[in-house]
Amino acid sequence: MIYFPVLPRSFIRLLSMFPTSQALIYFEHTRLLIILSLSRKIAVIGAGMTRFHHKAHAEKQSREMFVEATLEATGSVDNGFNLKDSEALYLGYFSSDMFEHQGHTSAMMADALGINPIPATRVEAACASSGAAVNMGIMAIASGLYDVVLVGGVEKMRTLGTGEVTDTLAMAADVSYEAAVGFTFPGLYAAIAAAHFHRYGSTWEQLADIAIKNHDNGKLNPKAQYQQSILEIANKIGQRKGLEFKDPMDFLKSDLNPMVADPLRLFDCCPISDGAAVAILASEKVAKQYTDSPVYVAGIGQASDTMALCDRAELTSLNASKIASKQAYKMAGIKPKDISLACVHDCFTIAEVVATEDLGFFEPGVGGKAASEGRTSLSGDIPINTDGGLKAKGHPVGATGAGMVVEMFKQLRGQAGERQVSDPEYGMAHNVGATGGTVTVQVYRR
Amino acid sequence: MSVYSFKEGLKESKLLGCICSECNNKMLPPRMICNKCGSTTLTEHCFEGKGVIKTMTVIRVPLTRFQDLCPYMVGIIKLDEGPMITGMVLGELDKIKIGDRVEAVYLDENEEKVLAFKPV
Numbered sequence: 001m002i003y004f005p006v007l008p009r010s011f012i013r014l015l016s017m018f019p020t021s022q023a024l025i026y027f028e029h030t031r032l033l034i035i036l037s038l039s040r041k042i043a044v045i046g047a048g049m050t051r052f053h054h055k056a057h058a059e060k061q062s063r064e065m066f067v068e069a070t071l072e073a074t075g076s077v078d079n080g081f082n083l084k085d086s087e088a089l090y091l092g093y094f095s096s097d098m099f100e101h102q103g104h105t106s107a108m109m110a111d112a113l114g115i116n117p118i119p120a121t122r123v124e125a126a127c128a129s130s131g132a133a134v135n136m137g138i139m140a141i142a143s144g145l146y147d148v149v150l151v152g153g154v155e156k157m158r159t160l161g162t163g164e165v166t167d168t169l170a171m172a173a174d175v176s177y178e179a180a181v182g183f184t185f186p187g188l189y190a191a192i193a194a195a196h197f198h199r200y201g202s203t204w205e206q207l208a209d210i211a212i213k214n215h216d217n218g219k220l221n222p223k224a225q226y227q228q229s230i231l232e233i234a235n236k237i238g239q240r241k242g243l244e245f246k247d248p249m250d251f252l253k254s255d256l257n258p259m260v261a262d263p264l265r266l267f268d269c270c271p272i273s274d275g276a277a278v279a280i281l282a283s284e285k286v287a288k289q290y291t292d293s294p295v296y297v298a299g300i301g302q303a304s305d306t307m308a309l310c311d312r313a314e315l316t317s318l319n320a321s322k323i324a325s326k327q328a329y330k331m332a333g334i335k336p337k338d339i340s341l342a343c344v345h346d347c348f349t350i351a352e353v354v355a356t357e358d359l360g361f362f363e364p365g366v367g368g369k370a371a372s373e374g375r376t377s378l379s380g381d382i383p384i385n386t387d388g389g390l391k392a393k394g395h396p397v398g399a400t401g402a403g404m405v406v407e408m409f410k411q412l413r414g415q416a417g418e419r420q421v422s423d424p425e426y427g428m429a430h431n432v433g434a435t436g437g438t439v440t441v442q443v444y445r446r
Numbered sequence: 447m448s449v450y451s452f453k454e455g456l457k458e459s460k461l462l463g464c465i466c467s468e469c470n471n472k473m474l475p476p477r478m479i480c481n482k483c484g485s486t487t488l489t490e491h492c493f494e495g496k497g498v499i500k501t502m503t504v505i506r507v508p509l510t511r512f513q514d515l516c517p518y519m520v521g522i523i524k525l526d527e528g529p530m531i532t533g534m535v536l537g538e539l540d541k542i543k544i545g546d547r548v549e550a551v552y553l554d555e556n557e558e559k560v561l562a563f564k565p566v
Contacts, residue, residue, distance in 0.1 A: 181533050
């Protein structure tokens with residue numbers, strides 16, 4: 001077997017962009033990992049988002065949502081921010097083509113913001129589109145090319161019905177081999193869940209506990225699509241049928257929570273949402289002009305994996321999550337236990353279980369049990385998805401990774417209101433494209 | 447070898463992949479570069495299509511073009527010859543499970559051949 005003994009040329013080019021960086025190169029699981037420290041310190045100086053919602057943005061296109069999120073981000077900069085200070089824009093948008101019949105949305109957003117002629121680039125990495133856009137913005141500043149960069153994401157999904165949205169999302173899977181035999185997106189994660197249950201004995205009840213926890217967090221987030229506990233939703237739905245629920249689990253086990261792809265039921269799946277989120281990044285030297293309390297980028301990571309789930313050595317974890325998080329931990333010089341809170345990509349409840357294991361918070365196989373024990377709740381030892389996660393906050397695909405940065409910015413500055421975690425130092429944002437074909441990670445530090 | 451040749455194979459009820467001339471790695475679907483050793487010297491290989499269900503699910507909210515079949519089962523099959531492949535799973539709902547042995551069959555669906563596996 002050949003383990004790429006010579007550095008690929010693209011990596012050498014990347015290395016040369018970081019003149020003062022230290023490069024540590026080592027092999028692991030036959031994969032090449034290059035850990036760089038960023039050559040310049042980079043900060044988030046502002047962040048904002050629209051509410052993620054299935055109805056609220058009916059009269060807006062993506063451009064209006066993106067402007068709304070950007071204006072909130074500029075408004076959050078302590079000493080004020082002129083949009084014309086932006087030197088580049090990286091936009092995450094998964095499928096403007098299918099949802100709005102519109103391509104070239106990066107130039108469109110720069111136009112809508114009135115910041116032409118700065119370079120504007122759309123990044124597409126399925127549900128990790130804006131996580132990747134954030135990483136590209138960070139790398140662009142680290143390269144020395146820019147000092148101030150806008151990064152963000154948007155998705156306008158409610159232009160299509162549920163069937164067409166299911167078809168569009170399935171395009172993030174391998175269309176020729178996975179969608180071709182009838183696999184849907186929930187189906188792929190259901191297959192991961194079934195494999196996890198089979199291997200570790202984890203249970204659907206553990207998944208339900210995650211949905212309950214994320215709704216409890218979403219209730220405290222004014223930007224969340226669902227600001228109700230599952231029990232409140234249960235009784236709202238139950239009222240119409242003359243039913244009363246005392247325990248959310250009774251509702252979740254009932255026919256009112258139908259099976260989507262066994263073992264995943266409706267409340268194991270994130271909703272379809274419209275929304276946008278934006279962060280303003282700056283080099284340390286410039287950041288000080290804008291704020292006395294920036295949130296620093298301590299480390300980043302990104303990895304890819306096979307398009308088709310069936311080509312993975314393991315079906316119960318996402319290798320790209322393990323690699324991307326190891327890169328970010330190394331760069332930040334910390335361990336998983338140092339993370340105070342994390343936003344992980346819970347497109348389905350099982351994805352949160354797998355993520356908390358892959359990111360090193362829990363041993364493989366015990367992520368579900370840990371959630372059921374309350375260890376990932378707001379008062380637990382590692383609060384996960386304090387903003388409600390994709391499950392309750394919503395999942396406008398291309399906006400999700402940037403939406404996580406908004407939560408990191410708020411939490412690490414102590415501005416998260418009722419859902420504020422006590423005295424956090426490090427926060428992690430973990431954004432997954434499809435079934436882990438792309439994973440991006442950032443570690444933020446106050 | 448290509449996606450096209452794989453799909454053409456399905457039309458003739460064949461599971462066409464490839465084998466690496468350098469390291470004997472068998473790949474399904476076919477690839478242009480060996481995913482083990484990086485060799486580009488690959489030749490066509492017809493798989494027998496027998497294997498074991500590694501994971502599976504029942505799709506109850508389908509892709510629009512599979513609406514008529516819903517609910518239907520899909521899964522990931524570990525073939526005896528090595529690789530894993532995605533396919534529809536045939537058989538009685540709630541009876542078929544992870545670990546069951548299956549073999550490839552080729553369904554006519556929407557004027558296309560769909561790879562499926564039925565219990566042995």
